[in-house]
Amino acid sequence: MSETRPRTLFDKIWDDHVVERLEDETCLLYIDRHLVHEVTSPQAFEGLRAAGRKVHAPQSTIAVVDHNVPTSDRSQGIKEPESRLQVETLQENVLEFGVPFFDVLDRRQGIVHIIGPEQGISLPGMTIVCGDSHTSTHGAMGALAFGIGTSEVEHVLATQTLQQKPAKNMLVRVEGTLPPGCTAKDVVLAIIGKIGTAGGNGHVIEYAGSVIRALDMAGRLTVCNMSIEGGARAGLIAPDETTFNYIKGRPFAPKGEDFDRAVAYWRTLPSDPGAHYDTIVEMDGSEIAPMVTWGTNPEAVLPITGSVPNPEDTLDEAKRAQVQRMLEYMGLTAGMKLTDIPVDVVFIGSCTNARIEDLRAAAGVVRGRKVANTVRGLIVPGSGLVKKQAEDEGLDQIFLDAGFEWREAGCSMCLAMNPDKLMPGQRCASTSNRNFEGRQGQGGRTHLLSPAMAAAAAVTGHLTDIRELV
Amino acid sequence: MQAFTTLSAIAAPLPMANVDTDKIIPARFLKTIKRSGLGQYLFAGLRYDDAGGERPEFVLNQEPFRHAEILIAHENFGCGSSREHAPWALLDFGFRCVIAPSFADIFNNNSFKNGILPVAVPREVCDQLMEDAKLGANARITVDLGRQLVIRPSGQEIPFAVDHFRRHLLLNGLDDIGQTMQRTASIAGYESRRLVAKPWMPVIAV
Numbered sequence: 001m002s003e004t005r006p007r008t009l010f011d012k013i014w015d016d017h018v019v020e021r022l023e024d025e026t027c028l029l030y031i032d033r034h035l036v037h038e039v040t041s042p043q044a045f046e047g048l049r050a051a052g053r054k055v056h057a058p059q060s061t062i063a064v065v066d067h068n069v070p071t072s073d074r075s076q077g078i079k080e081p082e083s084r085l086q087v088e089t090l091q092e093n094v095l096e097f098g099v100p101f102f103d104v105l106d107r108r109q110g111i112v113h114i115i116g117p118e119q120g121i122s123l124p125g126m127t128i129v130c131g132d133s134h135t136s137t138h139g140a141m142g143a144l145a146f147g148i149g150t151s152e153v154e155h156v157l158a159t160q161t162l163q164q165k166p167a168k169n170m171l172v173r174v175e176g177t178l179p180p181g182c183t184a185k186d187v188v189l190a191i192i193g194k195i196g197t198a199g200g201n202g203h204v205i206e207y208a209g210s211v212i213r214a215l216d217m218a219g220r221l222t223v224c225n226m227s228i229e230g231g232a233r234a235g236l237i238a239p240d241e242t243t244f245n246y247i248k249g250r251p252f253a254p255k256g257e258d259f260d261r262a263v264a265y266w267r268t269l270p271s272d273p274g275a276h277y278d279t280i281v282e283m284d285g286s287e288i289a290p291m292v293t294w295g296t297n298p299e300a301v302l303p304i305t306g307s308v309p310n311p312e313d314t315l316d317e318a319k320r321a322q323v324q325r326m327l328e329y330m331g332l333t334a335g336m337k338l339t340d341i342p343v344d345v346v347f348i349g350s351c352t353n354a355r356i357e358d359l360r361a362a363a364g365v366v367r368g369r370k371v372a373n374t375v376r377g378l379i380v381p382g383s384g385l386v387k388k389q390a391e392d393e394g395l396d397q398i399f400l401d402a403g404f405e406w407r408e409a410g411c412s413m414c415l416a417m418n419p420d421k422l423m424p425g426q427r428c429a430s431t432s433n434r435n436f437e438g439r440q441g442q443g444g445r446t447h448l449l450s451p452a453m454a455a456a457a458a459v460t461g462h463l464t465d466i467r468e469l470v
Numbered sequence: 471m472q473a474f475t476t477l478s479a480i481a482a483p484l485p486m487a488n489v490d491t492d493k494i495i496p497a498r499f500l501k502t503i504k505r506s507g508l509g510q511y512l513f514a515g516l517r518y519d520d521a522g523g524e525r526p527e528f529v530l531n532q533e534p535f536r537h538a539e540i541l542i543a544h545e546n547f548g549c550g551s552s553r554e555h556a557p558w559a560l561l562d563f564g565f566r567c568v569i570a571p572s573f574a575d576i577f578n579n580n581s582f583k584n585g586i587l588p589v590a591v592p593r594e595v596c597d598q599l600m601e602d603a604k605l606g607a608n609a610r611i612t613v614d615l616g617r618q619l620v621i622r623p624s625g626q627e628i629p630f631a632v633d634h635f636r637r638h639l640l641l642n643g644l645d646d647i648g649q650t651m652q653r654t655a656s657i658a659g660y661e662s663r664r665l666v667a668k669p670w671m672p673v674i675a676v
Contacts, residue, residue: 019653026633028653028656030664032671039500042502043503043554053647082501100676121674123672132551132552133551149583150505152580152583154647158650159647197488198545198546201572233575253672254672258670261669262668297488297490415497415551424520434492436490
């Protein structure tokens with residue numbers, strides 16, 4: 001029966017990884033790829049050690065340091081003692097347990113969600129986990145990829161499986177054509193604005209429609225990256241020629257005949273006609289405008305042409321209090337135009353938007369312009385290889401000439417675990433994924449937007465409609 | 471993991487929706503290689519002022535809520551990051567149960583793994599429980615996992631749903647890694663089949 005029922009992409013990957021059915025609908029699910037970083041793994045390795053267990057499948061595991069690493073010169077090591085201890089702990093753990101590792105000075109080092117696709121480690125049809133909620137990024141490859149906690153990291157290290165219940169299927173279909181100035185970031189911010197931060201809870205989101213099909217892999221990775229901001233643990237995009245062309249020739253991708261056999265399998269993955277979705281959301285891509293967040297969660301988002309909302313316009317009393325608190329934290333006045341909001345810092349980076357395509361988009365806006373003298377601008381490439389590529393293309397010089405800081409790869413000011421952080425009250429236009437209170441530094445204020453919009457804010461000194469600059 | 475059967479305790483009301491894990495424990499406190507000792511950083515941004523002093527208006531800085539073991543909040547509790555430091559911080563403070571209308575998926579999972587029971591009940595019920603909780607030490611709320619009931623100080627019983635499998639693990643304090651390791655033959659069987667079905671599957675070696 002199950003072979004004839006039309007299945008979604010998610011159903012197919014799920015069915016293909018069930019080791020054993022446990023109680024209820026809970027399954028023991030096999031994990032193809034486990035990505036490990038220094039923040040959420042120390043207690044998991046410690047658990048293995050205490051129980052005398054080993055890593056079940058080191059050949060399916062890759063570790064990298066990204067959250068704590070400084071993005072300035074690192075030849076002198078890490079100054080901050082706690083960050084250094086966390087990095088050193090991972091270095092010791094990968095040696096002891098035999099886990100493949102990109103260390104801080106490896107040219108392939110970078111943000112875990114940038115390097116997976118870049119290295120060909122993340123492939124269609126796989127199950128991929130990491131102790132990090134933005135693991136949803138890898139769903140752009142057509143893989144079932146989701147974030148887990150440290151206890152589950154330990155479970156995967158020990159057994160290469162997880163005890164999981166299947167999620168519900170949500171289809172988000174974006175048809176039409178994006179207007180000029182709109183990017184993948186604007187699409188996903190618009191989606192979150194529509195479904196809300198909890199809209200995807202309990203679901204895996206499959207993104208489809210002509211707007212999604214037309215995105216390059218960088219754009220698809222950006223969209224899937226922010227699935228978790230809409231509450232969905234995983235986002236998925238069906239693999240197609242764009243995907244296969246991206247994968248071909250990557251260091252850890254299958255080669256030659258193996259590649260052809262893999263592609264033949266990957267072609268079987270897209271959802272069957274008539275497959276069932278529990279929730280369907282339809283959007284018109286031609287109505288999307290460049291987006292920016294004004295509040296302290298990603299659903300507090302509006303087109304750049306809008307104004308800061310007035311709490312009095314909100315009928316629900318609890319929501320009104322929430323909007324009021326957001327405005328107070330963000331230091332904004334109801335009714336002010338978004339384009340009148342000045343910024344102190346511009347951060348272009350993170351697992352959402354630090355790929356070469358993102359840097360090219362930002363450089364395209366910056367070329368021949370200067371960062372406003374009231375603004376500090378940081379460019380933090382997603383990996384050592386992205387940095388190298390950008391330098392080969394001369395993008396670093398464009399950014400440096402404009403007055404940006406050109407930095408080493410890492411998570412950086414997305415969550416401020418390294419020295420890159422906002423000061424209390426500072427306001428940042430950021431290409432990252434979360435605008436929660438204190439996310440980029442205690443008391444810091446975040447506006448999420450696309451790389452081109454961030455670059456525009458850097459040169460004008462305030463939030464800016466990119467369409468007025470190009 | 472400590473088993474969870476029944477709990478009668480002081481409950482702290484936190485009437486906020488979308489309490490994200492950055493709010494539960496900010497990233498600057500994640501630089502630890504241990505699970506313990508995080509209770510002091512729980513809700514740091516809400517609990518302490520910029521100089522590190524307690525904000526007296528925050529519920530956990532008030533008696534008797536410093537001793538609360540149940541936390542009551544609004545929708546989508548625990549959204550955002552996957553950091554298990556969030557349940558670790560709650561547990562270290564003394565919380566064994568969070569009651570809210572809904573929970574973010576990863577936080578929900580992480581709680582069960584640490585012996586914290588997330589209880590989802592409708593918003594109106596949460597608001598009633600928050601009113602109960604405000605009465606403080608004389609109005610203990612009881613959570614009975616075996617019978618799947620929240621019992622108000624008035625004696626009113628409110629049923630809640632919980633996944634059967636997770637309930638079993640939590641009631642018995644079972645280590646799920648130990649459970650899975652009894653299935654090594656199944657896993658080895660799957661790996662053999664996978665090798666045949668996907669011979670192209672690359673291995674990672676650097």
